[in-house]
Amino acid sequence: METNARLTRLAACAGCGAKVGAGTLAALLGDFRTRTDPNLIVGFDKSDDASVYVINDDTALIQTVDFFPPIVDDPYLFGQIAAANALSDVYAMGGEPRLALNVMCVTENMEEAWIRDILRGGYDKAYEAGAIISGGHTIRGSEPLYGLSVTGFARPSQIRRNDAARPGDVLILTKPLGVGILTTAAKADMTKPALMEKIYRQMTTLNRDTCRAMQRCRVHGCTDVTGFGLMGHGCEMAQGSGCTLHIQVDKVPFHTEALELADMGLVPAGAYRNRDFAEKSVEIRGDVSRAMQDILYDPQTSGGLLIAVDEGDGEALREEIPGAAIIGHVTEREDKALVLEAKP
Amino acid sequence: MERTIDCMGMACPLPVINAKKAIEAFTEDGTLHIRVDNETAVQNLIRLGEHNGFVVASAQNGDNAYTVTMAVVAGQAKGAQVPAEALSCAAPAKGGKVVVLSADTMGSGDEKLGKKLMKAFIFALTNQDEAPDKVICYNTGAFLTTRDADTVKDLKTLEAAGTTVMTCGTCLDFYGLKAELQVGIVSNMYDIVEAQMSAAQIIRP
Numbered sequence: 029m030e031t032n033a034r035l036t037r038l039a040a041c042a043g044c045g046a047k048v049g050a051g052t053l054a055a056l057l058g059d060f061r062t063r064t065d066p067n068l069i070v071g072f073d074k075s076d077d078a079s080v081y082v083i084n085d086d087t088a089l090i091q092t093v094d095f096f097p098p099i100v101d102d103p104y105l106f107g108q109i110a111a112a113n114a115l116s117d118v119y120a121m122g123g124e125p126r127l128a129l130n131v132m133c134v135t136e137n138m139e140e141a142w143i144r145d146i147l148r149g150g151y152d153k154a155y156e157a158g159a160i161i162s163g164g165h166t167i168r169g170s171e172p173l174y175g176l177s178v179t180g181f182a183r184p185s186q187i188r189r190n191d192a193a194r195p196g197d198v199l200i201l202t203k204p205l206g207v208g209i210l211t212t213a214a215k216a217d218m219t220k221p222a223l224m225e226k227i228y229r230q231m232t233t234l235n236r237d238t239c240r241a242m243q244r245c246r247v248h249g250c251t252d253v254t255g256f257g258l259m260g261h262g263c264e265m266a267q268g269s270g271c272t273l274h275i276q277v278d279k280v281p282f283h284t285e286a287l288e289l290a291d292m293g294l295v296p297a298g299a300y301r302n303r304d305f306a307e308k309s310v311e312i313r314g315d316v317s318r319a320m321q322d323i324l325y326d327p328q329t330s331g332g333l334l335i336a337v338d339e340g341d342g343e344a345l346r347e348e349i350p351g352a353a354i355i356g357h358v359t360e361r362e363d364k365a366l367v368l369e370a371k372p
Numbered sequence: 373m374e375r376t377i378d379c380m381g382m383a384c385p386l387p388v389i390n391a392k393k394a395i396e397a398f399t400e401d402g403t404l405h406i407r408v409d410n411e412t413a414v415q416n417l418i419r420l421g422e423h424n425g426f427v428v429a430s431a432q433n434g435d436n437a438y439t440v441t442m443a444v445v446a447g448q449a450k451g452a453q454v455p456a457e458a459l460s461c462a463a464p465a466k467g468g469k470v471v472v473l474s475a476d477t478m479g480s481g482d483e484k485l486g487k488k489l490m491k492a493f494i495f496a497l498t499n500q501d502e503a504p505d506k507v508i509c510y511n512t513g514a515f516l517t518t519r520d521a522d523t524v525k526d527l528k529t530l531e532a533a534g535t536t537v538m539t540c541g542t543c544l545d546f547y548g549l550k551a552e553l554q555v556g557i558v559s560n561m562y563d564i565v566e567a568q569m570s571a572a573q574i575i576r577p
Contacts, residue, residue: 216385221560291423293388293416300412318419 033142035106036215038135039097039171051305069187070121075264076190077117077252078180088184092117094254095131095175099211099329100228103142107149108232110174113254113330115157118180119239120252120333122188125157125180130164133173146174157234186243190261191268193249193336197358199273200342202238202349203230203332205258205323206286208296213289223285231330238333241348246338253331257302259324259366261334263309266358266365269336274367275324275356277316282323290322298327311363314370324368373402373444380409380437387413388420391440395424398446409436417442424449468505470571471497473513476521478577490516493577494526503533504575506567508559510540517556518549527555540564 057072069088070080078092094114098106111128118125130150134143154161159178193199210227213219235252242250249269251261258280266273302325316324336358337345346352356369377394379387391406398404406417414430421428421442430440477486478493494516497504507530509517516523517539527537537556544550544558568574 212385216389217562217565218389219562221562291419292392293419293423294385295412295416295419297384297410297412300415 033103033139033145034101035098035103035142035172036101038137069184070189074189074191074268076268077120078178080121080187080189082184086183088123088182088187090118090121090123090180090182090187091178092180093131093175093177095173096329097171097173100214103145104149105228105232107146107151107174108153109149109228109330110146111150111153111176112232112234114176114178115153115159116235116252116254116330116333118178119235120188120190120250121180121182122186122239122243122247122250123180123182124236124239125154125159125178127179128154128159128161129177130161130166131173131175131177132164132166133169133171134166135170135172136168138172146172150174150176153232153234157236188242188247188250188335189268190249190251190265193265193269193271193273193358194338195271195358195360196339197248197336198339198342198354199275199356199358200335200337200346200349200352201253201258201281201332201355202235202335202352203233203253203328204281204283204351205253205326205328205331206283207231207328207331208257208298208326209286209290209294209322210283211329212296213286213294216294218289218294219285223283227283233330235333238349238352241345242333242335242337244348245341245345247335247341247345248338249336250333252333253328255298255302255327255329256305257299257325257327258334259306259310260302263306263365265334265336266361267309269358270361271358272360272362272365272367273356273358274369276369276371277314277320277324278371279353279355280324281351281353281355286323286326287317287319290319290326295322296327299325302327306366309365310368311366312368312370314368314372316368316370373398373400374405375402376405376407378407379413380407382408382413383410384412384416388416391417391420392449395420395442395444395449398444398449400446402444402446404442404444406440406442408438408440411438414438414440468571469502469573469575470567471504471507471575471577472568473507473509473516473577474511476512476515490577491523491526494523494530498526498529498533503530503535505571506536506538507556508538508540508564508567509556510543510564512543512547514539514543514547514549518544518552518554521554524554531555538563538567 067082070076078090081089115125253261387408417440418428427443478489538559541558
């Protein structure tokens with residue numbers, strides 16, 4: 029036990045969504061002078077998963093970066109999760125990742141073997157994704173961090189933005205929620221190992237096959253559900269698209285074990301930040317328990333995609349993606365961006 | 373009974389874990405104050421209290437200082453893995469004696485001597501009036517329960533006397549011993565932590 033890596037002990041906010049709230053970011057960047065370029069079709073102003081720059085009629089460049097402190101103790105697993113999470117932003121835009129750069133911070137008390145294992149996790153996931161890690165940057169600091177900056181490509185027609193959902197679309201969520209609560213509880217040794225194995229598998233699963241399935245259907249809008257939770261990312265999709273997302277709470281896939289853990293107070297700080305940011309844009313119809321709301325606001329790591337697809341293709345797309353569920357539909361803009369509908 | 377625990381400077385989920393432990397240690401009704409320095413901890417502690425059916429209040433005492441107070445009803449704590457009395461210092465725990473073997477040697481120094489001592493220690497265990505409740509083997513301790521280790525026989529004697537012999541599965545994997553376990557069961561960190569948390573006494577050679 030003494031030699032087992034306990035990476036999460038080295039991070040102040042392990043198991044919590046370390047991401048800075050969306051509202052805070054927007055306020056920070058509000059009045060900076062920036063250049064404009066008509067080829068930059070998705071930039072910061074869009075609150076999307078990655079930037080997209082159209083190079084020519086056949087090629088669009090997708091760029092993204094994502095890194096965070098350890099959410100699991102095992103270095104190899106942490107590397108895989110961090111890489112799958114970073115690669116996901118490219119898939120969420122409809123592209124294929126091609127190049128990646130390591131972004132890493134190591135602490136004085138990390139053993140060399142741990143650092144190598146984290147990187148090995150990253151390289152293995154990049155290999156699986158068909159991307160090449162061509163370099164990177166590693167510094168020393170007070171907390172371990174790992175992630176990737178990823179460059180991907182797509183044909184411009186394949187780009188799937190988060191602001192293009194249309195009224196009449198149905199909404200598909202491709203991975204179950206509750207990861208933030210469960211990793212917080214795991215840090216307290218309050219979860220069963222068999223359940224965490226399942227969670228770890230889910231977090232290391234690339235969204236590649238989901239992305240490819242999506243390209244075969246009439247998908248209008250897409251985003252990956254990560255640090256801002258289903259509600260935060262859902263709000264961004266609704267506001268960008270000028271629509272309202274209706275989510276049927278009883279259809280949303282989630283890990284049921286997270287319900288009681290949330291009720292006991294094992295809710296990561298990120299979930300509270302997400303609620304602060306999104307709550308004003310959400311209308312709740314019917315009775316949705318506080319614990320269930322926690323799950324809807326729970327920050328996800330390497331989460332699934334939230335896809336707005338033409339109603340006619342919804343069922344076919346859902347069938348192609350294991351674990352995916354149709355969780356609601358899109359309407360013309362109503363009073364609030366998001367409507368949670370509880371079963372009466 | 374009134375208790376105050378200081379969780380200043382602690383990030384989630386530590387305040388909740390500490391408060392849960394404190395609640396479980398209440399042998400009579402009383403008041404628990406938890407001092408924390410962030411709003412998330414306040415919200416999570418309120419949940420913990422309400423989850424247990426307690427009356428909960430919170431107060432802000434300064435810029436980054438809050439106190440959450442709950443009226444603890446003893447024996448009402450939900451989701452506890454062990455009964456309240458098991459965690460109280462005065463009462464006997466249900467877990468019994470737990471022997472932790474974290475290496476295949478006893479003490480530090482010459483390896484040969486260390487192995488000899490470990491074998492003698494385990495043999496001596498079999499001669500005690502009362503067999504330990506559990507023997508937990510991890511890291512190189514996994515070598516004690518596997519292959520042709522000269523300790524397997526004595527550990528089997530303990531097992532026959534009612535001792536649960538547990539070997540860490542991660543360690544078996546790591547040392548390539550998974551298929552060669554000779555005595556007891558494969559265990560995981562969850563069980564290893566639980567066994568030690570609920571132990572009346574932990575013995576480390």
